[in-house]
Amino acid sequence: MRRSATLTPPLLLIAHGTRDPDGPRVIERLADAAAHRLRVPVHVAYVDVIGPTVAEALSEVDGPVVALPAFLAAGYHVRTDLPEQITASGREDVAVSAPLGPAPEIIEAMFRRLVAAGWQPGSQVVFAAAGSSDERALSDVRAAARMLGRRVGQWLTPSYVTTASPTTAEVCGPADYIAPYLLAPGLFHRRLAELPVAGVAEPIGAHPDVIDLIARRYRLAVRDHVSAA
Structure with a gap:
């Protein structure tokens, strides 16, 4: 340089x-x-x-x-x-x-979005990422899920909107709150918002x-x- x-x-x-x-x-x-x-x-x-x-x-x-x-x-x-x-x-x-990501600041933003969506301690969280076929990317997503899990007091494993498995639609239930590992709104977040769950947090955003x-x-x-x- x-x-x-x-x-x-x-x-x-x-x-x-x-x-x-x-x-x-x-x-x-x-x-x-x-x-x-x-x-x-x-x-x-x-x-x-x-x-x-x-x-x-x-x-x-x-x-x-x-x-x-x-x-x-x-x-x-x-x-x-x-x-x-x-x-x-x-x-x-x-x-x-x-x-x-993954980084502590991203996790804290996710946690704040989750609380704003109505989540309270004791309610189940579903960690939802976009999905990838790249193992390095999937490893980073798993690390982020572990970090958020420590923040909410649960063991979280990632689910995915597409490409990777399990899909979020397969694992979420009606009492669950979805924490999107998504930076911005768009198609993936709209798919999550259509799922029959208790709440879907906003994307991480600004x-x-x-x-x-x-x-x-x-x-x-x-x-x-x-x-x-």
Whole structure:
């Protein structure tokens, strides 16, 4: 990475991308809140489906950049797709932080959403993730389920909206509360909301704890990569 005259490089928040307008709205809210918290420019890019692409976003930023994958698990897009896109951009001054999840701040946001949905101690929680065929991503999801389980006082194993098993529809019951391991609303959350359960928490979204996490990821990347370059 080229040496920077400043230790406050811009942040590039990178999400998967969806044609559902609610998804980008959440990412933009996260970007706005992070910019306010960190007092640095924050840009947004997507690895798939919609733009701006990673290369397009990087072309608008000069000097070192911290790229933060707004993903809840280190699956294919985080480990392979994103690094390939950064390499293809020709930039050598991009420090990539760890993804958003799993992390304590994400779990705390999930817990707060669960309480807001009506959950009380003693009621059963069903942990629901999007699903993946990537074993590394599934391992991260299992770690997140264990973390939330400690928070609610239950042993939680993940269920999935699609792709992996068991599906949430197979394991949930009418007295259960669903905790979605989803960053933004969209098709997956709508499927969960249709299930015959006691309550479905909102997606994690632009919760204050998530903003805390973005700030922490950014500062660690600056400390470990930018300031050492």
